[in-house]
Amino acid sequence: MPKYLFSIEQPDGPPPGNIGQIMHDVGEVEDAMREAGIWLFSGGLTPADSATVVRGTLITDGPYVEGKEHLGGITVVDVPDLDEALRWATRLGTVIGLPIEVRAFQ
Amino acid sequence: MRLDAIYRAEYGRAVSVITRDFGDLDLAEDVVQDAFTAAARRWPVHGLPPSPAGWIITAARNRAIDRLRREKTGRALLPQLIPLAATPEFPADDRLRLIFTCCHPALGMPARVALTLRLIGGLTTPEIARAFLVPEATMAQRLVRAKAKIREARLPYRVPDADELPGRLDAVLAAVYLIFNEGHSATTGDALTRDDLATEAIRLGRLLVRLLPHAPEATGLLALMLLAEARRPARTGPDGEIVLLADQDRTRWDPALIAEGQELVRACLRAGRPGPYQIQAAINAVHCTGTTDWPQVVALYDQLLIVAPGPVASLNRAVAVAEVSGPSAALELVDALPLHDYQLFHAVRADLLRRLGRDDEAVTAYDEAIARTGNGPTASFLRRRRETVRR
Numbered sequence: 001m002p003k004y005l006f007s008i009e010q011p012d013g014p015p016p017g018n019i020g021q022i023m024h025d026v027g028e029v030e031d032a033m034r035e036a037g038i039w040l041f042s043g044g045l046t047p048a049d050s051a052t053v054v055r056g057t058l059i060t061d062g063p064y065v066e067g068k069e070h071l072g073g074i075t076v077v078d079v080p081d082l083d084e085a086l087r088w089a090t091r092l093g094t095v096i097g098l099p100i101e102v103r104a105f106q
Numbered sequence: 107m108r109l110d111a112i113y114r115a116e117y118g119r120a121v122s123v124i125t126r127d128f129g130d131l132d133l134a135e136d137v138v139q140d141a142f143t144a145a146a147r148r149w150p151v152h153g154l155p156p157s158p159a160g161w162i163i164t165a166a167r168n169r170a171i172d173r174l175r176r177e178k179t180g181r182a183l184l185p186q187l188i189p190l191a192a193t194p195e196f197p198a199d200d201r202l203r204l205i206f207t208c209c210h211p212a213l214g215m216p217a218r219v220a221l222t223l224r225l226i227g228g229l230t231t232p233e234i235a236r237a238f239l240v241p242e243a244t245m246a247q248r249l250v251r252a253k254a255k256i257r258e259a260r261l262p263y264r265v266p267d268a269d270e271l272p273g274r275l276d277a278v279l280a281a282v283y284l285i286f287n288e289g290h291s292a293t294t295g296d297a298l299t300r301d302d303l304a305t306e307a308i309r310l311g312r313l314l315v316r317l318l319p320h321a322p323e324a325t326g327l328l329a330l331m332l333l334a335e336a337r338r339p340a341r342t343g344p345d346g347e348i349v350l351l352a353d354q355d356r357t358r359w360d361p362a363l364i365a366e367g368q369e370l371v372r373a374c375l376r377a378g379r380p381g382p383y384q385i386q387a388a389i390n391a392v393h394c395t396g397t398t399d400w401p402q403v404v405a406l407y408d409q410l411l412i413v414a415p416g417p418v419a420s421l422n423r424a425v426a427v428a429e430v431s432g433p434s435a436a437l438e439l440v441d442a443l444p445l446h447d448y449q450l451f452h453a454v455r456a457d458l459l460r461r462l463g464r465d466d467e468a469v470t471a472y473d474e475a476i477a478r479t480g481n482g483p484t485a486s487f488l489r490r491r492r493e494t495v496r497r
Contacts, residue, residue, distance in 0.1 A: 002260045081262040082212060083270075104259050 001078050003040065004085040006092060007101040010072025012048060025095035033077060033088065042075035072098070076105075108154070109146055116159045117142075117228030122204035123163050125263060128170050131207075131253055135225070137173065141165035201226060202317040203264050209278040210261050217252035218281040224249055226313070227306050237303050239294055275318070279327050279383060282310045286331045290338070294480035298342050304335055322377040326384030329370035333390035336363035348487040351393065364394045382414035400429035417443045418450075425454055433461040449478035453488060465495045 016022070033039035048070035051062030063070055075092065079085050085102050093100045117138065124134035141162045155161040208221035219238075223229045229237075235245035255261070266274040289303030311328035318324050340354035349355075371391045374384040389406045392399055407423035420443055428436035437458040445451035456471035472492035479485050 081260045082210075083262045083266070086212070102259075106258075 001080055003076055003078050003105040004082075004089075005103050005105065006075040006077070006085075006089050007071055007103070008073045008075075008092075008096060009069050009099050009101065011069050011098075022096060026092070029088075029092050029095055030075075032091075033075075038077045038079050038084075038088070040076040040078050042073070044073035045071060109142070109149065112145075112158050112162075113142055114228045116162055118201050118204065118226040119159060120162050120166055121225055122200035124166050124170055125204060126200050127167065128174070129263070131225075131256060131263075133170055133173065134166070137166040137169040138162065140169050201313065205278055205314070205317075206265055206274060207256060207261055207263050209274075209281045210256075211274070211277045212259065212261060213252055213255060215281065215284065217248060217255075218277070219284055220245060220248050221252050222281050222310065223285065223306065226310060229306065233302075237300060238288065271321075275321060275323065278314065279323060282307050282314065283327060283331075283383070285310070286334075290334055291484075292481055296482040297346060298348060298481065298483040299338055301338070304331070304338070307331060308335060322374050322379045323381040323383045325370050325377075326374050326381060326387045329367045329374065329387035330383055330390055332363045332367035332370070333387060333394050336360040336367060336394060342483065346483050348483050351398070356396075359394065367391065368394065380409065380413065382410060385410040385413065398429075400426055404430055417445050418448070421445060421448075421451060421454060428458060428461075433458040437462065447478070449475050449484075452478060456488070456491070460491065460495050468492075468495045 030039060030042055048063040051064070053060050053062045053064045077085060077088055079088065082102070082104070085104075089100045089102045120138045120141070121131075121134045124138060125131050128134060144165055145158070145162060149155070149158075205222065205226055208225055209218045213221070220234055223234045223237075224231065231246050231249060232242050235242040238245070265271075285303055286307030289300045289305070289307055291298065292300045308328070308331050311324070311331050314321075314324045315328050336359050337351075337354065339360065340356065340358040341349060343349050367387065368391050371384070371387050374380070374387065385406055389403055389410075392402050392406065403426040404423065407419065407426055410419050411423065421440060424436045424439040424443075427439060437455065440451070440455055440458065443451060452471050452475035456468050456475055459465075459468035459471055469492055472488050472495070476485055476488045476492070479488065
């Protein structure tokens with residue numbers, strides 16, 4: 001089955017006040033993904049200003065792209081088609097309250 | 107030779123059947139194209155086969171099997187495909203599947219429109235490019251990109267489940283309505299209408315109603331298009347200039363289309379599940395009676411604004427309010443709308459200001475409207491109107 005990457009686009013800065021509730025709800029969605037047998041991986045990232053960029057042997061302070069939003073976390077699922085991927089992304093996006101970019105792996 | 111007509115009528119069905127059997131849209135398009143090329147050589151000599159559509163689908167299938175045999179990946183698939191390929195029947199819902207793929211919300215609207223006209227409508231890429239006045243290479247690129255997304259993101263090839271159907275059907279209806287609107291009031295060019303696009307949209311609308319008989323919004327869209335199309339012959343004068351509804355020669359309206367549209371509106375009313383397209387169809391049905399019952403039109407717009415609120419619907423309602431309560435009441439409504447980039451907003455304002463005798467403001471509003479139209483006849487209509495105010 002095709003695998004899809006969910007990229008959660010997150011505004012920089014401190015997390016919202018209800019982050020505890022959000023993480024709890026995200027955990028529930030991930031449990032549902034595991035139960036459905038489609039969950040492969042997920043994880044949240046440390047803030048983008050802690051990123052480091054390497055170009056060849058050159059090492060610089062990150063992030064790579066300047067902006068007010070950065071990749072905040074990812075989920076990888078294994079589902080039959082885009083509609084199924086979009087259904088799960090919608091469910092996840094609803095509890096997180098942030099846009100999610102859905103892309104298929106090659 | 108009827109091959110052109112057969113191509114237009116059967117291309118979409120053949121592509122959808124082959125896509126179902128082989129799961130590959132590009133392959134399906136290639137082999138159906140090949141089958142039509144073979145038909146163009148064979149039929150003039152040997153005569154038309156008893157079922158041209160069946161002949162095309164069988165020929166395309168054989169070519170697809172040949173091609174997959176030659177490819178390594180295909181060879182692994184073949185054992186599963188051969189029993190399918192042998193089934194002679196092709197259910198009607200294959201085209202429905204293809205429509206839902208072409209109009210998937212994950213595709214941008216220009217891509218949906220191009221794919222639908224190409225794959226379901228059977229229009230060629232140059233024809234679609236001409237219809238939307240874009241270079242052929244641009245349209246070809248748009249189609250290539252859209253098909254690449256279908257393949258790479260794995261857009262499903264099926265009719266959505268019942269719980270998703272209403273939302274997904276909206277995406278299909280919106281694409282068909284956009285095709286119709288571009289045909290009915292071309293955004294650019296020297297003619298007010300582009301009849302080929304309007305005709306194609308109505309053909310798609312009829313197909314949708316046949317495939318989804320229990321979707322009242324699909325029926326509503328078809329009725330809306332038929333009733334608007336019925337008035338087309340009277341919408342322009344001998345030199346292609348615009349004739350407003352009130353001045354139209356009603357004997358030039360198409361009575362058959364009006365009767366069909368009004369019957370569909372009645373069927374919608376009986377179904378009792380109103381939606382935006384059905385209400386707009388009802389408004390058009392009122393316009394197609396002898397003299398427009400404006401209070402009835404205002405009441406229908408009130409209903410429309412409940413199910414589908416939006417500034418464009420509010421603008422259209424204001425036009426009807428002007429006929430019932432006068433231009434001053436309408437202008438108050440129009441001025442509150444956030445539509446300053448919209449040509450019709452300025453055109454409606456200009457007309458209301460003209461009727462109120464506020465000539466200077468009317469001229470300014472006409473200028474704003476003219477600056478925002480790319481359509482020749484619309485611009486000359488607005489210029490003529492502006493001159494009447496200046497005098």
